[in-house]
Amino acid sequence: MDLATIIGVLLAFGALFGMVSMEHVEISGLIIPAPMVLVFGATLACGLAGTTLKDAIANLKAIPTAFTGKVVPPASVIEDVVGLAETARTNGLLSLEQEADKHDDPFLKKALQNIADGTDGEELRILLEDEIESNASTLRNASKFFMGLGGYAPTVGIIGTVVSLTHVLANLSKPDELGPLIASAFVATLWGLLSANFLWLPIGGKLKKLADLEVARQTLLMEGLLAVQAGSQPRLLGERLRAMVPPSARGDAAPAKGPKGKGKGAADDEALAA
Known part of the structure; x- marks a missing residue:
């Protein structure tokens, strides 16, 4: 589970209440039911008006995903694919x-089943690319929905x-009441x-990020599994997949040292050559 959204939202509200405390503002003057009902109710209503009821329900169900969405590191994907390549080679x-x-991953299960069934490589690529796009559409639609709410809410x-x-x-005939009335007017x-x-735009942004990460993960899986189907050598396949991942996201450990300070891979190559 990635905690970035939870931490970010809590820090944002914490900063707000810190300011309220430092300015000696009464919390009760900010938490007024009427404007809050209008803002949250009308914002959600406007979002609903711009989509279908079915999609709106699906989008709202995506809220927990923004806070608890799992991010799979590319190194884990590469390790799994290399293991599958070794199994297929043996x-x-x-x-x-x-x-x-x-495996519990439906995308991986479908790809492996099709490889075992002898599906043509090009046909399998088209199938998996369509599957990737279809899987990403749910989170991307939810992202657009919440980004839209972020546009409606201020208005x-x-x-x-x-x-x-x-x-x-x-x-205006009651000047002694104007101050509190004006203050409460700006609460909306x-x-x-x-x-x-603090809510809608961060949720929309996080869902888009999760969709992009899932597309990247499934694309990495697709390329790796197609290479497995083509008979790629496991070690070279691992290097190829690592090259597809940005250096900051690889999470590679420092290469083990072989004799005379050489990398383990180099030492292994020399042993094979001998």
């Missing part, structure tokens, strides 16, 4: 059907402030900006 491609039963907050200010103008704008920047 026992043949048909053995991958048994390997498919050992809805302004609408709430305008409505409250009309109430203020209707009570506060919650519109706050919900957009």
